[in-house]
Amino acid sequence: MTPKSSENSRTTITELMIPSYANFGGKIHGGILLSLMDKVAYATATKHSGAYCVTVSVDNVDFLQPVEVGDLVSMMASVNYVGNSSMVVGIKVIAENVKTGIVKHTNTSYFTMVAKNDEGGVMKVPPLRLNTKEDVRRFAEAVKRKSLRKGYQAQMEAEKSDFTFEKQKEILQDQRCEIKLKE
Template sequence: MLSFAMEHPGRSVNYSKTTITELMIPSYANFGGKIHGGILLSLIDKVAYACASKHAGNYCVTVSVDGVEFLQPVEVGDLVSLHASVNYAGNTSMVVGIKVIAENVKLGTVKHTNTSYVTMVAKDDNNNPTSVPPLILENKEEVRRFVESLKRRELKLSFNAKMDEAKSGLDLDHALEILRDQRCIVKLH
């Protein structure tokens, strides 16, 4: 058995797995009659908090919401279940993976509507970042998700560095050249 010596014995992925189920009511609908994306984002944030705070044993705050994919619309009357688990634990941060499932109980249909990854940071009583327990990985799926979280973080850091580099080296003439074949109208005053 592979293990890592740490000050805390760790917590398993199953320890903090969290599911929230909510009925989608008419007041949640947008002008197109589908459930508003903001409602789903709010529920995603809520389940991420519940999952992360259970793993950390502390209050947690949202740092970023990454990879929100709206795969299919959610309808009024659907029962929406948000399944959350800690995929990665760092020193003070965690990545919570969330799968959203919508069930039409009348038709008996179930569909995967959203996937999201939320980074949360644990806070102590003085609102300072605080250590979280290591994550105990008990199967290949949990190992895969942990490694994917590391890769996603690595790609995000690389992307942010490249964007910072691009912003710092962009002058107006170069920007106008880039925009020449784009669908925009530049009206500088």
């Protein structure tokens, strides 16, 4: 398979935030932003793989700043990492107040997408050609995030078998909760 650069699949989706997207606090609902991020991740992964893609995980959904009604929100995405059938799509979200010209970075997220063949099975995707130092940094960071996630999952699984009620109480000792068990 011929490698493809991230430039080949870069995608930007820009959408005006309308009143029906607002939550009860008057800010744009996080679910609307997640839906738009999923849409741009799909488009980016599909451009790279040439196949239907599905979302398998999302990392780092931290809403750094609120998005307002009337803002133009842009989701800029690129393929940062490629495995056999998976791709990590990095997404930077910015919101622009078109009246004031103020632009703010509201979110950076990483969507792991998997390419599917016509029968619904996973399929191999083209390797990623790294053309810039930024491409190398993004790929390396994705490898590190993947390793950290696997280590965290393994640690949580290992601790399950050794997780007694006494250890649970110890962990909760300085937390804002009260244990009142019904006997």
